[in-house]
Amino acid sequence: MASSPSGKPVLYSYFRSxxxxxxxxxxxxxxxxxxxxxxNLLKDGGQQLTAEFQxxxxxxQVPALKIDGITLSQSLAIIEYLEETRPNPRLLPQDQKKxxxxxxxxxxxxxxxxxxxxxxxxxxxxxxxxEWAQHYITxxxxxxxxxxxxxxxxxxxxxxxxxADLCLVPQVYNAERYKVDLAPYPTIxxxxxxxxxxxxxxxxxxxxxxxxxxxxxx
Amino acid sequence: MASSPSGKPVLYSYFRSxxxxxxxxxxxxxxxxxxxxxxNLLKDGGQQLTAEFQxxxxxxQVPALKIDGITLSQSLAIIEYLEETRPNPRLLPQDQKKxxxxxxxxxxxxxxxxxxxxxxxxxxxxxxxxEWAQHYITxxxxxxxxxxxxxxxxxxxxxxxxxADLCLVPQVYNAERYKVDLAPYPTIxxxxxxxxxxxxxxxxxxxxxxxxxxxxxx
Numbered sequence: 001m002a003s004s005p006s007g008k009p010v011l012y013s014y015f016r017s018x019x020x021x022x023x024x025x026x027x028x029x030x031x032x033x034x035x036x037x038x039x040n041l042l043k044d045g046g047q048q049l050t051a052e053f054q055x056x057x058x059x060x061q062v063p064a065l066k067i068d069g070i071t072l073s074q075s076l077a078i079i080e081y082l083e084e085t086r087p088n089p090r091l092l093p094q095d096q097k098k099x100x101x102x103x104x105x106x107x108x109x110x111x112x113x114x115x116x117x118x119x120x121x122x123x124x125x126x127x128x129x130x131e132w133a134q135h136y137i138t139x140x141x142x143x144x145x146x147x148x149x150x151x152x153x154x155x156x157x158x159x160x161x162x163x164a165d166l167c168l169v170p171q172v173y174n175a176e177r178y179k180v181d182l183a184p185y186p187t188i189x190x191x192x193x194x195x196x197x198x199x200x201x202x203x204x205x206x207x208x209x210x211x212x213x214x215x216x217x218x
Numbered sequence: 219m220a221s222s223p224s225g226k227p228v229l230y231s232y233f234r235s236x237x238x239x240x241x242x243x244x245x246x247x248x249x250x251x252x253x254x255x256x257x258n259l260l261k262d263g264g265q266q267l268t269a270e271f272q273x274x275x276x277x278x279q280v281p282a283l284k285i286d287g288i289t290l291s292q293s294l295a296i297i298e299y300l301e302e303t304r305p306n307p308r309l310l311p312q313d314q315k316k317x318x319x320x321x322x323x324x325x326x327x328x329x330x331x332x333x334x335x336x337x338x339x340x341x342x343x344x345x346x347x348x349e350w351a352q353h354y355i356t357x358x359x360x361x362x363x364x365x366x367x368x369x370x371x372x373x374x375x376x377x378x379x380x381x382a383d384l385c386l387v388p389q390v391y392n393a394e395r396y397k398v399d400l401a402p403y404p405t406i407x408x409x410x411x412x413x414x415x416x417x418x419x420x421x422x423x424x425x426x427x428x429x430x431x432x433x434x435x436x
Binding site: 054058059060061068070072073074075076077078080081084085096097099100103104106107108110111112114115116121124135143146147 | 272276277278279286288290291292293294295296298299302303314315317318321322324325326328329330332333334339342353361364365
């Protein structure tokens with residue numbers, strides 16, 4: 001796997017991985033330039049499973065980020081590290097209770113929804129995978145809609161973009177991919193739309209990555 | 219659901235929930251006294267699903283913690299809030315790279331292993347649930363063992379107890395419950411054993427909670 005001759009951080013990423021997208025948004029918001037190494041989760045039986053990639057990330061998942069001499073994985077751990085080392089613009093509010101709300105919403109998506117509908121688990125579920133994905137996204141969105149009614153302003157928590165928003169947009173993208181009816185979630189839908197107007201969410205979009213196949217490019 | 223007439227934090231918890239146990243360890247380590255409201259995930263079709271509990275936590279999961287006038291859910295969001303508001307003893311190292319390692323290991327367990335073998339998903343999987351749970355725990359532990367070889371001292375990251383350790387011990391408990399062979403994971407096993415010698419891990423143990431059934435009490 002490539003290291004960066006430029007000295008820039010290197011992101012191991014897959015265009016359609018929602019976890020990779022979260023980190024791409026964080027990097028874009030914070031104005032961090034980076035090199036991207038595509039890891040195709042479908043090709044060659046999953047390039048994340050190769051011995052070569054296992055050296056980069058023993059968890060055999062994207063994203064992984066080489067930065068400051070270390071390699072990090074797990075999207076939220078990466079974003080928290082970026083937040084601590086490159087605090088501007090901030091992705092966690094100053095107020096402790098609001099920070100807790102941001103982390104609660106982020107964890108709800110990252111632990112409570114995404115893992116139950118990711119590629120690996122759906123491959124294991126087999127033919128009922130669409131129904132399975134819809135079940136877990138719907139379940140998670142019902143709770144999320146209730147929570148956002150209490151926490152949201154223009155975005156998930158108040159009027160500042162936060163880590164929670166970096167989790168929301170890729171999860172809504174997955175919901176659309178699995179044909180979940182979003183009509184029952186007006187707050188989620190409204191916030192998602194507002195976020196997609198921001199440049200950082202656009203440049204990091206799955207349709208605009210170096211490894212996006214030509215037929216999916218926007 | 220009860221509020222606390224004493225003004226102490228109230229933890230909504232289930233004795234055998236590994237996510238609840240993580241928070242109980244944090245509360246014990248930080249010396250925070252609290253009242254506990256048991257939420258039985260099996261009784262009455264799951265007490266976490268009642269309308270009454272949904273008011274407490276729309277995510278319909280334990281743990282939830284009422285503290286400082288707010289109600290938080292998601293174990294890591296709760297622990298991060300406790301860390302920010304009650305920093306002693308600390309559960310995140312001072313060094314930023316080590317903090318990132320702690321969060322990476324925590325997220326690997328909390329997002330990458332536990333959700334794939336929790337009660338709700340195993341109920342859905344049905345008769346193959348033991349094999350399913352073993353598959354995901356084994357997968358996760360193979361990666362975790364590799365990571366810990368780089369990060370561990372006496373505990374998961376160096377020689378100080380951290381948030382990662384609060385995630386490790388309940389996950390090993392689940393592994394034992396689902397009869398996963400732990401022989402291939404000497405580092406995990408060694409750290410787990412060292413942690414179980416600490417009082418905070420003992421008093422918070424599933425066998426010692428107010429709602430632990432008599433036949434499981436230790």
